[in-house]
Amino acid sequence: MSSWSRQRHQSPGFFDPHLSRMLFLLLLSVASGQGVTQNPKDCLVFQSERGSSISCHSPAELPSYLPADTVHLVVEFFNLTQLPANLLQGASKLQELHLSSNRLESLSAEFLLPVPLLRVLDLTRNALTRLPPGLFQASAALDTLVLKENQLEDIEASWLHGLKTLGHLDLSGNRLRKLPAGLLANFTLLHTLDLGDNQLEILQPDLLRGPLRLERLHLEGNRLKVLGKELLEPQPDLRYLFLNNNKLAKVEAGTFQGLRQLDMLDLSNNSLASVPKGLWAPLAQPGRDMQDGFDISNNPWICDQNLNDLYCWLKAKKDKMFSQNDTRCAGPKDMKGQTLLAVAESQ
Numbered sequence: 162m163s164s165w166s167r168q169r170h171q172s173p174g175f176f177d178p179h180l181s182r183m184l185f186l187l188l189l190s191v192a193s194g195q196g197v198t199q200n201p202k203d204c205l206v207f208q209s210e211r212g213s214s215i216s217c218h219s220p221a222e223l224p225s226y227l228p229a230d231t232v233h234l235v236v237e238f239f240n241l242t243q244l245p246a247n248l249l250q251g252a253s254k255l256q257e258l259h260l261s262s263n264r265l266e267s268l269s270a271e272f273l274l275p276v277p278l279l280r281v282l283d284l285t286r287n288a289l290t291r292l293p294p295g296l297f298q299a300s301a302a303l304d305t306l307v308l309k310e311n312q313l314e315d316i317e318a319s320w321l322h323g324l325k326t327l328g329h330l331d332l333s334g335n336r337l338r339k340l341p342a343g344l345l346a347n348f349t350l351l352h353t354l355d356l357g358d359n360q361l362e363i364l365q366p367d368l369l370r371g372p373l374r375l376e377r378l379h380l381e382g383n384r385l386k387v388l389g390k391e392l393l394e395p396q397p398d399l400r401y402l403f404l405n406n407n408k409l410a411k412v413e414a415g416t417f418q419g420l421r422q423l424d425m426l427d428l429s430n431n432s433l434a435s436v437p438k439g440l441w442a443p444l445a446q447p448g449r450d451m452q453d454g455f456d457i458s459n460n461p462w463i464c465d466q467n468l469n470d471l472y473c474w475l476k477a478k479k480d481k482m483f484s485q486n487d488t489r490c491a492g493p494k495d496m497k498g499q500t501l502l503a504v505a506e507s508q
């Protein structure tokens with residue numbers, strides 16, 4: 162299991178707001194030479210050809226206005242319940258805004274109007290229960306929206322209206338129970354969708370109609386019981402699929418049929434006893450090597466002839482199999498406790 166979380170955090174190109182902040186601070190301290198010696202009430206300012214980058218951490222005082230060339234603003238760990246009105250006024254070149262680890266409960270619909278070039282908005286670890294419809298009316302350039310670890314129980318498609326180039330949407334660590342039909346219908350460029358660690362029980366079969374080139378889908382840590390055949394159909398480019406820590410007892414026949422590029426699959430810690438015939442076939446064609454591995458451990462597998470397909474697949478791909486020692490038969494009685502791989506190899 163740990164190897165999966167490592168992957169999750171280290172995969173190249175995967176946006177990690179904290180890593181991004183660390184790099185940014187590192188850059189700042191390198192830029193200022195002998196370490197940062199400054200008045201703790203000041204925000205750090207770094208100027209480059211691109212424009213000013215400003216980083217404020219408690220106990221600094223928030224600036225009452227931002228330089229007009231500000232491209233990058235960090236206001237984190239203040240426990241702010243509200244942002245100063247007009248914080249972004251005059252910062253029309255802003256491209257990245259990091260507001261994680263405050264206690265924001267709401268945002269005003271006009272908040273982002275002054276910053277139409279914004280590409281990254283990170284609201285990780287706040288207390289948002291909703292977003293105002295219209296928040297993104299001027300945010301056509303926004304590529305990355307991170308709402309991780311807030312308190313969203315619901316989400317409405319109208320909250321996201323205005324986003325035209327969204328590539329990365331992170332809604333993980335909220336309390337979402339369901340998602341509305343058509344939520345992603347307009348996000349053809351979405352490549353990373355993180356819905357992990359919510360309370361989702363079912364997914365609309367057409368949830369992923371809209372995105373045309375999803376590469377990374379996180380659904381781990383929900384309450385999914387069934388993986389329906391249609392969900393993944395429109396996603397030939399999907400490379401990383403995380404379904405671990407759900408309650409999956411059924412993966413429908415043909416579910417993986419449309420996948421052409423899968424490099425990683427995590428189905429560990431579910432309630433799978435068997436899988437339909439042919440499920441793995443699309444993942445086992447020549448030239449497809451599942452290069453980053455797969456995990457089907459900690460499921461109550463019933464090791465009878467219904468798993469014959471799976472045994473063949475395991476034999477062919479065992480060097481890509483994680484947690485081999487935790488992938489064991491729960492039945493029938495005479496097989497209980499054997500590893501699936503041992504059973505596969507004895508066939």
Ligand SMILES: *[C@@H]1O[C@H](CO)[C@@H](O)[C@H](O)[C@H]1NC(C)=O
Pocket residue numbers: 219238239240
């Ligand atoms: C924010 O709240 C946390 C938890 O209550 C506390 O540990 C931290 O010191 C607070 N930070 C500020 C800047 O007030």
Ligand SMILES: *[C@@H]1O[C@H](CO)[C@@H](O)[C@H](O)[C@H]1NC(C)=O
Pocket residue numbers: 318319322323342343344345346347
């Ligand atoms: C998609 O975009 C169109 C045009 O902006 C809008 O009318 C429609 O409501 C959007 N659909 C969803 C589900 O957001």
Ligand SMILES: *[C@@H]1O[C@H](CO)[C@@H](O)[C@H](O)[C@H]1NC(C)=O
Pocket residue numbers: 162382383405406407408430
């Ligand atoms: C398995 O998944 C459940 C949620 O279904 C979670 O509570 C538990 O911590 C997970 N176990 C492991 C070892 O990850």
Ligand SMILES: *[C@@H]1O[C@H](CO)[C@@H](O)[C@H](O)[C@H]1NC(C)=O
Pocket residue numbers: 486
């Ligand atoms: C495999 O698992 C068994 C019991 O689950 C444990 O006793 C054993 O040490 C494990 N072996 C390895 C190599 O991890």
